[in-house]
Amino acid sequence: MSRSNSLVMTAGFAEFPKDTSLHEVYRMIGCVMIVDKETETIHDISFTFVMELSNQFLANLLRGVSLRNGLDEVRKRLKESIKVPGVGAIQYAIQQAYDRYCELK
Template sequence: MSDWSQTNTVLTAGFAQIPKGTTLYEVSTVVGCVLIIDVDKEVICDASFTFYMDKTSDFLAGLLRGRSVANGMAEITPVVQDRFLGPGQGAVLQAIRGAVERFMEKKRQS
């Protein structure tokens, strides 16, 4: 467990509906994404997802750690599309996008 109190980080979250008719929808109707972002560097420090199986969340978190959000989803989308081939890929990207957009909106207000 990391001590985020010693760094300039924020926690942001995004959510998206999982498409009906997918196996994943039978387990959960929504996917959530939590990102911890370094405010100064605009880089994802850690991530977590609301998947039933931890491996999925761990894998996605590994893909996102160290990725820049300075240009929105530009660095994130191709990696997730290429490496996460699970059902609900679009919902995962939408949840990440929601979290990133929330961070960017707050940054613009500061």
């Protein structure tokens, strides 16, 4: 299988918690994840986040993570490195994208 044929793109979305500034301004967060089916790793990932720096930080944190055993490593990295309002929405959007990836396997 060629490299481009082994890549799949999925997306997930989540609502930010009500009564937060993120919800008032953006309401939702989206996660687009490109997964290499051969290696079962995150090839690239992007978020519809407030600031580009946040998106870059998350992408750098999660790019290359194995999904072979589910989202445990993703959750661990988020817990260790992300302390922002709405982190639950970020996790849920990733979960939704992952679930869609599992449907393609």
